[in-house]
Amino acid sequence: MNDKSILNAAGQPPLLEVENLRQYFRISRRQTIKAVDGVTFRIYPNETYGLVGESGSGKSTIGRSVIRLYEPTAGSITFRGRDVSGRLSADDEKMLHTRMQMIFQDPMSSLNPRKKVVDIVAQGLDIHRSYASRAERSEKVFAMLEKVGLSRDHANRYPHQFSGGQRQRIGIARALIQNPDLIIADEAISALDVSIQAQIVNLMRAIQKETHTSYLFIAHDLSMVKYLSDRIGVLHLGHLVETGSKEEIFKNPLHPYTKSLISAIPHPNPIVEKKRSAAIYDVRASGIDYEKGSLRHVEGTHFLLAADDEFKRWTKGA
Amino acid sequence: MDDTILSIQNLAIEFQTSSGTVKAIRGVDLRLRRGETLAIVGESGSGKSVTVKAVMGILSGNGRVTSGSIEFRAAQGEAVEKLDLLNMPRKARRSAVNGKRIAMVFQDPMTSLNPVLSIGSQLTEGMRLHLKLSKMEARSRAIELLNLVGIPEPEKRIKNYPHQLSGGMRQRVVIAIALACGPDILICDEPTTALDVTIQARILELIQSLQRKMGLSVLYITHDLGVVAKVADTVAVMYAGKIVERGTVNDIFYDARHPYTWGLLSAMPDLETSGDELYTIPGTPPNMLGEIQGDAFAARNRFALNIDNRVEPPMFRVSDTHEAATWLLHENAPRLQMPPALRERIERMRKENNAS
Ligand SMILES: Nc1ncnc2c1ncn2[C@@H]1O[C@H](COP(=O)(O)OP(=O)(O)OP(=O)(O)O)[C@@H](O)[C@H]1O
Numbered sequence: 001m002n003d004k005s006i007l008n009a010a011g012q013p014p015l016l017e018v019e020n021l022r023q024y025f026r027i028s029r030r031q032t033i034k035a036v037d038g039v040t041f042r043i044y045p046n047e048t049y050g051l052v053g054e055s056g057s058g059k060s061t062i063g064r065s066v067i068r069l070y071e072p073t074a075g076s077i078t079f080r081g082r083d084v085s086g087r088l089s090a091d092d093e094k095m096l097h098t099r100m101q102m103i104f105q106d107p108m109s110s111l112n113p114r115k116k117v118v119d120i121v122a123q124g125l126d127i128h129r130s131y132a133s134r135a136e137r138s139e140k141v142f143a144m145l146e147k148v149g150l151s152r153d154h155a156n157r158y159p160h161q162f163s164g165g166q167r168q169r170i171g172i173a174r175a176l177i178q179n180p181d182l183i184i185a186d187e188a189i190s191a192l193d194v195s196i197q198a199q200i201v202n203l204m205r206a207i208q209k210e211t212h213t214s215y216l217f218i219a220h221d222l223s224m225v226k227y228l229s230d231r232i233g234v235l236h237l238g239h240l241v242e243t244g245s246k247e248e249i250f251k252n253p254l255h256p257y258t259k260s261l262i263s264a265i266p267h268p269n270p271i272v273e274k275k276r277s278a279a280i281y282d283v284r285a286s287g288i289d290y291e292k293g294s295l296r297h298v299e300g301t302h303f304l305l306a307a308d309d310e311f312k313r314w315t316k317g318a
Numbered sequence: 319m320d321d322t323i324l325s326i327q328n329l330a331i332e333f334q335t336s337s338g339t340v341k342a343i344r345g346v347d348l349r350l351r352r353g354e355t356l357a358i359v360g361e362s363g364s365g366k367s368v369t370v371k372a373v374m375g376i377l378s379g380n381g382r383v384t385s386g387s388i389e390f391r392a393a394q395g396e397a398v399e400k401l402d403l404l405n406m407p408r409k410a411r412r413s414a415v416n417g418k419r420i421a422m423v424f425q426d427p428m429t430s431l432n433p434v435l436s437i438g439s440q441l442t443e444g445m446r447l448h449l450k451l452s453k454m455e456a457r458s459r460a461i462e463l464l465n466l467v468g469i470p471e472p473e474k475r476i477k478n479y480p481h482q483l484s485g486g487m488r489q490r491v492v493i494a495i496a497l498a499c500g501p502d503i504l505i506c507d508e509p510t511t512a513l514d515v516t517i518q519a520r521i522l523e524l525i526q527s528l529q530r531k532m533g534l535s536v537l538y539i540t541h542d543l544g545v546v547a548k549v550a551d552t553v554a555v556m557y558a559g560k561i562v563e564r565g566t567v568n569d570i571f572y573d574a575r576h577p578y579t580w581g582l583l584s585a586m587p588d589l590e591t592s593g594d595e596l597y598t599i600p601g602t603p604p605n606m607l608g609e610i611q612g613d614a615f616a617a618r619n620r621f622a623l624n625i626d627n628r629v630e631p632p633m634f635r636v637s638d639t640h641e642a643a644t645w646l647l648h649e650n651a652p653r654l655q656m657p658p659a660l661r662e663r664i665e666r667m668r669k670e671n672n673a674s
């Protein structure tokens with residue numbers, strides 16, 4: 001790696017590099033959905049990258065392509081320096097399935113209802129036989145349960161015997177037990193209520209402090225994304241329209257879609273909120289053609305998808 | 319004039335389970351006025367969904383209403399017809415109330431969509447049944463509705479099956495179905511949790527505009543206090559099967575009196591929140607098996623008084639619009655203040671209000 005420009009401030013190369021990723025779905029002979037259409041971003045070690053964008057913009061699809069639940073249509077995905085976008089060797093597959101983990105939106109449907117918590121959490125250990133004895137296996141699970149705020153007494157229960165927040169902790173324990181470098185959290189807290197969301201977010205932060213794991217945090221709640229993320233990518237119609245540090249995105253949003261997204265966040269202040277209405281963004285009416293734009297550097301880690309004249313216009317007042 | 323459209327009184331609901339009787343709803347009073355939006359907030363398991371399922375008459379088989387009444391005051395031209403929803407024959411309810419006059423959007427869109435039917439046929443079914451529309455009329459209205467809820471290229475999408483849509487698109491289809499027959503009351507159970515903020519804003523603004531145009535009344539369940547601030551006229555805070563505080567949206571956001579409401583307001587990050595830890599309400603909600611002694615929130619409440627462990631607090635009146643069930647409002651209680659961080663946030667909001 002001789003290109004210094006892709007190192008972060010700590011001099012580290014990216015953990016994950018997604019280059020020009022395309023993921024198309026063919027529905028019928030006449031209908032192909034371009035769910036992800038040329039997306040580029042990087043995630044560094046010990047970093048949280050938040051991915052936001054409207055429903056259907058391709059957030060979950062990106063997460064699933066990166067962890068290779070899908071075969072990418074085009075583009076490259078490099079993880080820990082290895083290309084994992086094409087056919088995977090047995091070695092790469094094993095590396096991918098241990099070093100990268102996913103936490104899902106709905107903990108109930110992602111946990112096997114007939115399995116005890118201990119066996120759910122030990123799943124990753126079992127696949128790779130990463131213990132010498134039964135006792136070591138249980139000890140590893142107990143330690144993990146305690147780390148996520150559950151206790152060893154919970155190990156022999158079934159998922160339906162837990163509350164939503166506790167179930168989400170089980171999913172996190174299952175993901176963490178392999179000590180992954182990257183955790184993809186797809187709307188992992190969206191279905192939980194505010195006080196449990198706060199518990200899970202605090203837990204995710206505490207774990208990152210300890211293990212330096214990175215997160216790809218997919219969510220539509222921008223106040224949580226802002227709270228948790230270091231950098232943010234804004235997705236629209238399968239295109240990454242703007243990316244930057246959270247300060248760059250929130251203090252100086254440049255793309256009209258990002259602006260409308262930020263203006264649409266409801267403020268928990270009724271007197272202001274009742275008077276406010278969100279800025280409407282309609283690509284078709286705006287005449288913006290994402291195909292014509294390219295990702296251009298604004299400053300620092302701030303990039304904007306724009307054509308020449310758009311870039312001039314949008315960065316002028318800034 | 320009394321403009322109540324839905325009145326729930328002293329509602330209690332129990333579930334039989336293998337480990338005993340779950341007392342999920344323990345005496346709930348709610349009143350929805352014509353044209354208003356009432357938001358119900360509260361932690362997971364507090365009984366929000368069970369309450370509205372009782373209104374729809376769709377409690378699960380092991381559930382039973384043990385006391386109380388639910389009255390729907392349907393406008394028939396100038397007159398008002400009072401319907402006792404709990405004692406109405408199932409068939410009459412299906413044909414005259416559900417879907418047509420009271421429509422509901424559920425928490426999980428996948429459970430309310432049929433995976434083997436195209437979204438077009440699911441949208442037109444109710445309109446053909448209740449509104450007696452022809453196939454062509456129903457189809458063009460379906461396209462109009464999809465457009466209204468922000469689904470691009472509705473003519474194409476109408477042929478899709480639910481699994482071909484993203485999570486948020488499915489939820490918008492469900493909302494379109496609920497609006498199809500022009501209901502009097504729309505019950506929304508976490509309808510926008512799966513949606514991004516721009517679509518959410520669009521749906522909320524859509525509901526608000528229908529409200530102005532058609533006098534739609536809305537019962538809105540949500541965890542998102544930002545959404546509450548945007549849509550609600552009045553707010554009911556629910557905890558362990560009871561309403562613990564109710565008031566206008568301003569009463570609740572600027573002058574909350576119940577420590578549980580303080581906790582909910584504190585746990586939510588606003589865009590200014592930074593620092594390391596978000597506030598969380600300690601502990602977990604009580605197990606609803608068996609009797610609860612005293613105030614159900616006492617064990618988690620750092621402001622709890624001795625009496626909270628013994629006697630359940632009644633509703634204390636704060637103003638004509640505002641009441642809360644906490645002994646802190648008793649005249650002999652010590653004068654306690656809300657947590658400083660919350661007071662600071664409210665100060666910030668007041669400044670913002672004065673500036674705008
Ligand atoms: N398996 C699939 N087959 C066909 N189309 C799909 C499939 N998965 C996703 N899509 C389509 O790809 C697009 C992106 O979907 P995706 O689930 O990635 O969106 P999202 O950004 O996660 O949205 P949401 O916030 O609603 O979850 C949508 O148009 C969706 O209909």
Ligand SMILES: Nc1ncnc2c1ncn2[C@@H]1O[C@H](COP(=O)(O)OP(=O)(O)OP(=O)(O)O)[C@@H](O)[C@H]1O
Nearest residue numbers: 333335340342361362363364365366367368378606
């Ligand atoms: N069919 C059932 N059998 C037994 N208990 C039930 C049943 N349905 C609901 N409950 C219990 O009733 C209580 C209230 O549940 P409800 O679904 O109304 O919660 P909620 O406030 O909607 O929570 P959430 O925010 O998680 O949706 C919970 O303790 C729940 O476990």
Ligand SMILES: [Mg+2]
Nearest residue numbers: 059060484485
């Ligand atoms: Mg998704």
Ligand SMILES: [Mg+2]
Nearest residue numbers: 366367368425
């Ligand atoms: Mg519910």
